[in-house]
Amino acid sequence: SLSQTLLNQGTVTPYPHFSADGDAGILDKAIKAKGVDENTIIDVLVKRSNAQRQQIKASYQKASGKPLETALKSALNGELEDVVLALLKTPAQYDAQQLRLAMKGLGTDEDTLIEILASRTNKEIKEIKKAYQEEYKNELQNDIKSDTGGDFRNALLSLCKATRNEDIIVNQELAESDAKALYEAGEKKKGTDCSVFIDILTTRSAPQLRQGEYVTAHLCACAIPQDKGTRTKILTRVMVSRSEVDMARIKQEYKKTFGKTLYQDILNDTNGDYEKILLALCGSDS
Template structure:
């Protein structure tokens, strides 16, 4: 589909679900001129050796909607698709960031899910991060977009690429059965769920994982926060300790991701970023995905949690563990030092 028709098509697209409040680092630019930006990009791409700095300055300082307008103007002006032009001009990690920014958050998540299930072997870590950290509304959007982009059902692809309880858990999340938050606090249900989690795990020999899956994939987040609190009155261990004792591998990672996101989603991402930049070289795939997918969602809050938890700002950490144009792009998305 050409970018122009895709852009026009998107003007009428709207998805259901209540929008959560956002804390972006990337916001719409003031005095925005899409045609001017498109012309500057064309010059930057055509320049001998490519003017990466101009590409970074434009694409990381515009909102997604503005980037789509630029792409629309670019195609009108040059008769070329901006995505293809960027692919031809850039490479490596910088290319991954810039191409990611040309997609909506849902399109980007859908593409990341697709690539984690492509070819031989599954990238379980990416699957877990995306499926277990997104809200019901986000997962609904991702499913819709996945079908549009790849003409396949996300559920079918997940089922074909995973197995056992891991598949059951991911499918339960993707199916979006989670209750919406209610103003009524059901203390009886909270107690019932806390007891059921305890009796299905720590209390017995062997874990009844199906019980854990149904409670963690179907209850609302505020309800589960109260359940985990109540759980401590039944079990000598908190929920995270219980998970580490009861399950291993992908199940352990998935349940821990869920619990961490129920407790504080931004802290989860802050810890993921810190972990990805522990060694000498950053795990660029993880860093890129979080920075691109959260910059217009909650990266400002992730930054705050990062500094609070790790005693060093995200900006500083990115400066130390990345380099070159890739670093410039990430620091721009980060939106400042704390």
């Protein structure tokens, strides 16, 4: 099955000797340490799977009477805070938040809408819709209807139905030529050439779209011509949301596209604790 094929391609895996209460205690100590012990916070959160982080949150809440997010929010700031809070959400909650920001921010961020809705499984899209409804008291489809238009809106709404065939044999060559087209569409001009994206995402099967090439092409297309703020946002989102899914695959594709590693580019492009946590999510420099 598709999920079997994608298994073991993440750089973040469940921690073998896991104790939610133990980790909650370690985090509490790190938060209260003089000057805050960021290294320990990064180390604990990146070496635990999302499911394990959810258990740590529950333990922390029980022990201290307040949400772990609240404690970390007041202890951290900047880009490190963004990544840490993202890691504490379930994948569906994080995707829902990113979709909401893409529509409710200044102007509509089409790239993000495409990247998320085109690369998630039917089951994941159903979970995103549920999380969206719970968090924002509105249906995802309604916000898409009011914030987008034309072919683009239709493409997104059809992806929202979560009814795409998921057991089609993937055509590797097509994935690579599509990736090239997407990359060029993004590189040729500031902002992305949406028509190329729409064409590809409405005509390819779901497994085809979830090849690492597509996400990487988006990471690449968007990371180059844009301002630092936009680049940071994309980098954070891809590193957080793919670290447990197909980061190993994305790293391969990135190297193939650019002739240098994602790890090296993160080293060159970021610094401080933000760099530290991204490199930890990236895994080895290979």
